[in-house]
Amino acid sequence: MFCKMLPLLFFFIFFFLPPTILCLNQEGLYLHQFKLSVDDPDSSLSTWNNRDPTPCNWAGITCEPTNTTVTQINLSNFNIAGPLPTSILCRLTNLTSLILTNNSINQTLPLEISLCTSLTHLDLSQNLLTGTLPHTLSLLSNLRYLDLTANNFSGSIPNSFGAFQNLEVISLVYNLLESSIPSSIGNITTLKTLNLSYNPFQPSQIPPEIGNLTNLEILWLSSCNLVGVIPYSFGKLNKLTVLDLAMNNLHGSIPSSLTQMKSLKQIELYNNSFSGELPSGMSNLTSLRLIDVAMNRIGGSIPDELCRLPLESLNLYENRFTGELPASIADSPNLYEFKIFTNLLSGELPENLGKNGPLIWFDVSNNSFSGRIPASLCERGALEELLMIHNSFSGEIPASLGACRTLARVRFGFNNLSGEVPAGLWGLPHVYLLELVDNSFSGSIAKTIGGAGNLSLLTISNNNFSGAIPEEIGTLENLQEFSGGNNLFNYSLPESIVNLRQLGILDLHNNKLSGELPKGIQSLKKLNELNLANNEIGGKIPDEIGSISVLNFLDLSNNRFSGNVPLGLQNLKLNELNLSYNKLSGEIPPLLNKDMYRDSFIGNPSLCGDLKGLCDVKGDGKSADFVWLLRTIFIVATLVFIFGVVWFYFKYMNIKNARSIDKTKWTLMSFHKLGFGEDEVLNCLDEDNVVGSGSSGKVYKVVLTNGEAVAVKKIWGGLRMETESGDIEKSGFQDNAFDTEVETLGKIRHKNIVKLWCCCTTRDCKLLVYEYMPNGSLGDLLHSNKGGLLDWPTRYKIALDAAEGLSYLHHDCVPPIVHRDVKSNNILLDEDFSARVADFGLAKTVESNGKGTKSMSVIAGSCGYIAPEYAYTLRVNEKSDTYSFGVVILELVTGRRPVDPEFGEKDLVMWACNTLDQKGVDHVLDSRLDSCFKEEIYKVLNIGLMCTSPLPINRPAMRRVVKMLQEVGAESQTKSSQKDGKLSPYYYDDASDHGSVA
Template sequence: MLPLLFFLLLLQPLTILSLNQEGLYLHQFKLSLDDPSSSLSTWNNNNPTPCTWSGITCDPTNTTVTKINLSNFNLAGPLQTSTLCRLTNLTTLILTNNLINQTLPLDISTCTSLTHLDLSNNLLIGTLPHTLTHLPNLRYLDLTANNFSGSIPTSFGTFPKLEVLSLVYNLLESSIPPSLANITSLKTLNLSFNPFLPSPIPPEFGNLTNLEVLWLSSCNLVGNIPHSFGKLKKLSVFDLSMNSLEGSIPSSIVEMTSLKQIEFYNNSFSGELPVGMSNLTSLRLIDISMNHIGGEIPDELCRLPLESLNLFENRFTGELPVSIADSPNLYELKVFENLLTGELPEKLGKNGPLIYFDVSNNKFSGRIPVSLCERGALEELLMIHNEFSGEIPGSLGECRTLTRVRLGFNKLSGEVPAGFWGLPHVYLLELVDNLFSGSIGKTIGGAGNLSQLTLTNNNFSGVIPEEIGLLENLQEFSGGNNRFNSSLPESIVNLHQLGILDLHKNNLSGELPKGIQSLKKLNELNLAGNEVGGKIPEEIGSMSVLNFLDLSNNRFWGNVPVSLQNLKLNQMNLSYNMLSGEIPPLMAKDMYRDSFIGNPGLCGDLKGLCDVKGEGKSKNFVWLLRTIFIVAALVLVFGLIWFYFKYMNIKKARSIDKTKWTLMSFHKLGFGEDEVLNCLDEDNVIGSGSSGKVYKVVLRNGEAVAVKKIWGGVRMETESGDVEKNRFQDDAFDAEVETLGKIRHKNIVKLWCCCTTRDCKLLVYEYMPNGSLGDLLHSNKGGLLDWPTRYKIALASAEGLSYLHHDCVPPIVHRDVKSNNILLDEDFSARVADFGVAKAVESNGKGTKSMSVIAGSCGYIAPEYAYTLRVNEKSDTYSFGVVILELVTGRKPIDPEFGEKDLVMWACNTLDQKGVDHVLDSRLDSFYKEEICKVLNIGLMCTSPLPINRPAMRRVVKMLLEVGPESQTKSSQKDGKLSPYYYDDGSDHGSVA
């Protein structure tokens, strides 16, 4: 053995031999990790001790390692604490923001000198080691943003000196253990964003009298805030946001006199704010938005030195207290969507550096305060849906910090200040539905960041200035129902980002600008109700993304350009002009008839559009075509009859034995197995997959069924590996029969019966003539699915999944929800299909057991399913969210354009960087944009990376019904909110996250 050890020693790099013992331990630790960025390149033998290595700190004598900080080193691999814990004086270990994976070893408890342990933002999995409490000196423990699962060990209540405990963003289950209240040394407790079971806040937490920060956001908390919390005299940050807490805010909160920050938003609190808020003299931020709190806003609250006051989406009444204007540090005031009345305080913004100001959707009246931007910091000015009157103060025309302005749906009047048009940082300027007059100032050329200009329904007049062509970022210019005159400016063709140009019902004249085809991103062109004339340019046909074209009620003359046939238009209207000549042949359809009426000289094979002579010629030509088609049809019919008899003779010679088939029916049948078996030939195949082929079978009564043929058993002639494959196919068949055989729902595909032999199994379903949603949506026929149809499909599919999750006993998890498994009947009503991998949920409420393999399709699989193999209803919710994103974007879940991303990541990144217009399917009518955005929001909620944040399917159905056409009209202008986790494009009030 000694020679062998000597030989192995010689093989070690000479650089290691000169290191001291601690250096050798660290070198061994380095070898256990992947270091693709060479972050540990300094870990060598330039010195006998490792004290000069990157990330290493030693004691003052440089003899022993006391601290290791390798944060952001891009290290990967498991954490081997067996070597690190041999560093007897190691007190601090920080490995945050790396790729450390696998489980946290139990032997971490041997690092007995540790006082600070930070492993946040890694990929650690498994349960939390109960042995962590064996670290007698530990004061700081941060395991945030890993993948720990299971429950918090009750032993965690025995930490003797712990001051900071952070377990945010993990997959912890069960409920928050009351035993944590035994860690009386705790100063910070962060448990947010974990999928705990619904449970109340442990009242024992009121004993944590040293607590300074309590963060329990999105912990699935229910019930009330315990009155015992009044004992937390040192608490400064109190966050219970995004839970299901209810009841009134307890009066004991005013006893927590050290509070600086209260965040209770997105709960179900009711009642009024407690009396005595003036006791909270340190309070700087209060956010109780998205609750059901009412009453008047207390004057004593507004007298506090607040920096941020968020009370939006509640039921507050009365006026905004005048004292709020005296707050010297107030930078954020958001009270939108309440029942507030009266005028705004006159000095608002005079004393505090107001940045974010939103009072939308109330009943405020009076004038806009002149001092709103007096401190020169105002960025967001949102006042829509109120009763404000008077003019825009001239002082706002000098507020160069403004980025987002929404003053729509008020009674504002007068001319807009010249400087207001040219504010350099404004990207959204909305003045719709007011009484503004005057013209657009030439100063608008200075608004270089402007992307959305909406002036619809005012009394604006005059010429649209040429300077508007300088707005290279402009994406929408909507100024319909005003009194703009003269012709469109020639410079408008320079707006290469323009997607919407809507100037309907004005007094515009002249012709369309030359070069309009350079507007390559134009999606909507609406000039209806003007006096624009000339010929419609042939070049419009090259504007590939244009899908809304309305030039009706103008003075266009000449022919309808044939090139318009190249466009994929959802809506076109050229009616009531002076057009003449023949309608392009592909547009001579009844569906377009109303698009051409009111043009006396326009002719085509459409009733009411041709004169008598023209109609006679047209009819002769039509009769000639019909004769040719009739002769061709007769030849085809005789050919098919001959082929049929020929084919039947061949088929009889090779007919299969029907005596060995066993039929099991699940509904009353009007056919036998022989009708099905006679039609199982290649000519009737309509699809195929990994488990078999699908045939269309037309029965003797004229009805059609779909037959899935699954090969079962073990066929000796198959290649290696087919045994396992066939076993899976048998399981799929059994699952399909077990599930669909007992389900009765209008949005679940109907299984008529099954037929089996030893070697073959048949499933007979109702036939869906429009195939699958995936095939239709992602083919060149996708444009046929308009938004009402897509919404109808989304709602029907959601109702089907909701039935599986909430109405079946036990509940059923589909496990393979995707657009290809949503089938469409002749009316485009949706059915959820393919239950080959469906599983019943266990009665213990923990979802189905962990699977040995991942079921599902790439791009649809929920992230937690991929690494825990545990599936429940929220996994289906995620997959359905991907289907919603497909319907809204028109894109596949996986696309080479996305690179390494999937559809969910692409949508989130695009929303954040470019805005919603770059996400929505350009084939959809912008008329439905508001509704589409709300459905997009639902899709984003369903695809939340944390299962706890995904709504149940019953809730999804309710949300879809709330945004649907039956509950909303196009005239409703209430802001829709997209998910606060993703983006803010100017169409909502902003994120609360």
């Protein structure tokens, strides 16, 4: 076939190519064809047009020096796109190395790749290749290096791979491979590196034939859905240096045959179900530097022979180890990571721990350790994290830790520590979390705390701290929480505390504080919890507190406040209000004069209101009777007027709707206790009350007789759903959407999922009655001329609310629910801009079938929000929602729509990525956002980019997304990068926090 096309090829060359190309040799012409066949948006191949007779000086091209034939092509990070033109590349007969990593090569890898017979190195990692792995790859008899990491290959690994003759490295990480690992892999006896991690294989055992790979040096099989035990044949892998079987479902004991692998440097078996004890003979592993068997069921004592090895990282956390920690661990000269939290260990820590090794991360929390804290923990001056919570440590904090300026995270809570805290510890410059709760510390907060410029969380409750809170605390501009309840602090609150603009929680209850509240407290705009109960604070309660819009917890009880209850408190949406047992007087503000607040005001003898037990006798009898009479007349007249208006309104509406709706044929199904009937809803379904229309029907606002409003979606049966702008065709009829909405929302109870009150049905019409969202949808508000009203704190709150709603669907519902149509138009906002996820007409449950996925018959969703793998596999899982939510985050950060003519053929995700690379982050952010929030916005943008990763395996679960968003405000310092081959920083956050505040 090729021979027949040669005349046409030469005709094209001589008559259509420019003269500058005609001087190229044959291989240059082939490469020019390659350039024409791919998309090069950044003009990375611009040098491929010069007048040289050979392409040897072109970017990314390497030639053999004697005969100028092309031997290597390396176009890494060139941002080229399109299918891989193997029919062109394979004509380069001496091509030995082809590297196209981190581009946008798409479609499938052609079978013709086997025609590149000279290839020894093939790297197509980090592209967009799909389909199955070509079974012809093994025909590349000279191939030594094969890397197809981070693509979208699916199907199984071909058995033919066992026929590779010279292959030394194979990496298929982060793909969508299914089935199981073929036993034929064991036939590639030349193999040195085998990396199949992060693929959704079916539950299967490790092929024992892998033990035949006696030249193997690196084996990575983490997160491959492996079950069963580690094959005993692994003992034959004498050259193995790295063994990673983490995040699988392996069980049984760790076989003693592993101790025969004398070359091992790194063992990672965390997050499995191993039990028993660590095998004896660990002393044979003289090269071992890292061992991580965390999150298993391993028990017994920690072997002394293990601690005598020259370890750099020892992770044994979340197991069942008992006994004392061997003293030999203190002699390890290279130990920088030591995490043994959540075990059953006891006794004292070795006295010289940290003296010989450069400890960086140290966590012994949730054990039964006792004795003193070793003074040598920061001897080498590298310690960043020191976590010792939930033990029985006693004595004082060593003064040496107050000089450890590298510390960033300190947790001593829930021990028996006492004495004064070293002055230097209060003022460490990099610490963002200082936790001392539930000990017996005494003394005062040192003035050196002014040097802790990075401090975000200060929790020192339940101690014996005393003295004045220093004015220097007002310099901590990053402080978000100050919890110091149940101490002995006295004097007044420092005036400087009003400078803490980021403060969200101020809890100093049960102290001996006096004086008055500092002036300017209204400047604490982010304060949502203020608890000063059980102190001796007096003066008036400032009316300005009512301007702190996010405040929802206010407890000033058992103090000496006097004067009136501020009217401004009526402006707050308080979940908790307690002003009891003070010296307040006057009338209770009308909106607070309700039974639900009665206990909030007791113990104020001069405080009057219509609540039982509060100022029952008001003034003299005549004056009180006259006031009562006027009030009664006014109330009766008002009620008569309202009754007349309501009667006339409903009389009119009954006449108007009598012809259109037969109320006797409606069936009502309620999902909550209702304060209304179907008649109230049906009477208001006219065009004057329409507030919107979408793909599944019209939406009405219905104001009930009690003054509350509901939203009613009206769906007509027997018609195919309309397709709204931007929506791809949604499968099924309206009945399907109605049934799905009812089935899903009827059983869901969550603050961030829209509440379905009830549904009403007849043969031809169906109604869904929801809680009403006054601020409409996020999409309508964000992309209208009112988008400027959404400042960054509001956008951040919306993102967190929506993430919590989706996390509930994915992780707390059984079976999990996939929304399938997450978008800004389906995120509704109440009067406080709290977000609710809505529109469950396309929702699907995800069955636990081992794969966690479910195939759909057609594509459903909205343009710009559909995950790339969903578009071509029709397979839906929770990661599809994660992608869509990531697009919503990008909308919040950029202020742009998911699809826009300005983007051309790109969507918002591609536009954001390209703009970041070419122009920088400032060109991505919404110009309407205040620049003072840049750092926080950058972090949220990064979360959005993680959620929209092309590979589902790279996207975090929604539970992880919630935690990352929560940490954006609490952590201003990024964790130090982990060592190669270790878990990500976010993973360690989960492990180290033990479910607590940090």
